[in-house]
Amino acid sequence: MQIFLDKLKNQINELEQQINLADQQSYQEHYFDQHLFNICKIETNLQFYLDKIKQTYQALCEATRLQKLTQIEFLSEKLINQITALTRELATVHLRKPIPEHIIQETLVEKHSRHLDYLRRLQEMKYEFELSPKLIDHARLAALDNRIYRCQQAITRIELEMENSLPD
Numbered sequence: 490m491q492i493f494l495d496k497l498k499n500q501i502n503e504l505e506q507q508i509n510l511a512d513q514q515s516y517q518e519h520y521f522d523q524h525l526f527n528i529c530k531i532e533t534n535l536q537f538y539l540d541k542i543k544q545t546y547q548a549l550c551e552a553t554r555l556q557k558l559t560q561i562e563f564l565s566e567k568l569i570n571q572i573t574a575l576t577r578e579l580a581t582v583h584l585r586k587p588i589p590e591h592i593i594q595e596t597l598v599e600k601h602s603r604h605l606d607y608l609r610r611l612q613e614m615k616y617e618f619e620l621s622p623k624l625i626d627h628a629r630l631a632a633l634d635n636r637i638y639r640c641q642q643a644i645t646r647i648e649l650e651m652e653n654s655l656p657d
Contacts, residue, residue, distance in 0.1 A: 490553055493565075497549075500572055501542055507579045508535045525570055535575070542571045597654065601647045608640045 526541045545568045552560035595603070615633050618625070 494546075494550060494553065497546060497568060497572070501539070501546060504542070504572065504575055504579070505539055508539055508575075522574070525567070525574060535578070538571070538575050538578075542568065542575065545571060597647060597651045601644065601651065604640060604644045604647060608637065608644060611637045611640060 549564040549568055552564055
């Protein structure tokens with residue numbers, strides 16, 4: 490059993506070296522099973538996941554010392570899955586699209602124009618939807634009305650912002 494634990498420890502040490510060398514990018518979604526690492530929020534730091542792996546390893550060592558066979562089996566499988574997940578992430582990190590460094594800022598006028606176009610298209614959809622009386626889906630019509638209302642509210646906010654940004 491000690492040979493198995495030593496091999497796992499070596500793999501964890503290799504992962505740590507790879508993480509230190511990796512050009513880590515931040516991401517906006519979970520790349521790992523939330524239950525595998527016992528997390529509920531998005532963690533963007535690979536070191537966090539390595540620390541979770543080390544915690545699982547320590548729990549496995551403790552279960553081995555106490556000779557709790559069911560715990561040993563569970564933690565061994567979990568640790569191997571965690572190591573596999575992090576290894577795959579490190580192997581594919583270079584394939585991820587980099588986050589654009591420059592984001593094009595649109596002016597309030599452009600934003601206003603874009604929202605007016607959204608409103609026009611939503612109203613056209615509603616008009617076409619109302620022209621086919623035998624296929625009226627009231628839930629879909631209500632959803633469309635809700636989208637139109639939210640779009641109108643956004644346009645009103647943008648117009649107020651435009652008024653407030655005018656020089657006196």
